[in-house]
Amino acid sequence: MEQINIPDSLLADCHHLGHLPTSQVLLNRNAHVPWFILVPDTMLQDVLDLSEEHRERVMSDCAAVSSYIKRVLGFEKVNFAGLGNVVPEMHLHIIGRHAQDPCWPQPVWGNLSDSEPYQPEQLGEMQAGMVKMIGLSPVTL
Amino acid sequence: MEQINIPDSLLADCHHLGHLPTSQVLLNRNAHVPWFILVPDTMLQDVLDLSEEHRERVMSDCAAVSSYIKRVLGFEKVNFAGLGNVVPEMHLHIIGRHAQDPCWPQPVWGNLSDSEPYQPEQLGEMQAGMVKMIGLSPVTL
Numbered sequence: 001m002e003q004i005n006i007p008d009s010l011l012a013d014c015h016h017l018g019h020l021p022t023s024q025v026l027l028n029r030n031a032h033v034p035w036f037i038l039v040p041d042t043m044l045q046d047v048l049d050l051s052e053e054h055r056e057r058v059m060s061d062c063a064a065v066s067s068y069i070k071r072v073l074g075f076e077k078v079n080f081a082g083l084g085n086v087v088p089e090m091h092l093h094i095i096g097r098h099a100q101d102p103c104w105p106q107p108v109w110g111n112l113s114d115s116e117p118y119q120p121e122q123l124g125e126m127q128a129g130m131v132k133m134i135g136l137s138p139v140t141l
Numbered sequence: 142m143e144q145i146n147i148p149d150s151l152l153a154d155c156h157h158l159g160h161l162p163t164s165q166v167l168l169n170r171n172a173h174v175p176w177f178i179l180v181p182d183t184m185l186q187d188v189l190d191l192s193e194e195h196r197e198r199v200m201s202d203c204a205a206v207s208s209y210i211k212r213v214l215g216f217e218k219v220n221f222a223g224l225g226n227v228v229p230e231m232h233l234h235i236i237g238r239h240a241q242d243p244c245w246p247q248p249v250w251g252n253l254s255d256s257e258p259y260q261p262e263q264l265g266e267m268q269a270g271m272v273k274m275i276g277l278s279p280v281t282l
Contacts, residue, residue, distance in 0.1 A: 045218070046219050048235070056193075059197075060193065078187050078190075080188055106226070106250070107248060
């Protein structure tokens, strides 16, 4: 997949881990919850506007990230959303949740306090796990 | 599609409009924004856990509702989410948004004040539009 432009506002808030067949893979810097953001390679803004064929491929990448969150990170619950009211370029949230996280049961948007940053080792481990389990093509952290 | 059990807490907050091939179709009683909720016929809780084939059929119904919101109701933006932190049974939010709505650009959850109820004529018109445009099988309102 060719490099696409990731919106600056997302890059400012996230670590760029790599890409899957349809999407760049970001991790929100807020480490209270594992909050992945996929940026599909499209000019459309809403996921439900994608063609059926493109939507299926994007959703398959989203399901792979969800599977990583559940099987490797051990979460039972994943929140999934495409909003884009603030950053219009299409980006999809895939977030591991549990009943003891800091904003349960509220959605994360607007309800999470600042967190300690991820440590470089944590990011490297997460990236390596996604390379191994779901075929992430990594970028330099 | 056989009748499925819609969680009581969703029924209390929503009008039941009918069903599409994979899902019951609800409309949140809060009329500030057109807030549809699809309840797929599954025991799974997270949309990204569905089999690929089932997920595609569910997403196709979601896309139909989004298309109704955009083409008939005239919205340019649709928010899409599967959360389920409060009501665990799978239900998917499909919400028409615009920059003048009461909680823009925040997500709707926890950010919408009470609204006047929908009028029976409005509900009937909406249901009829969905029957005509996206093949909704209606139930008695």
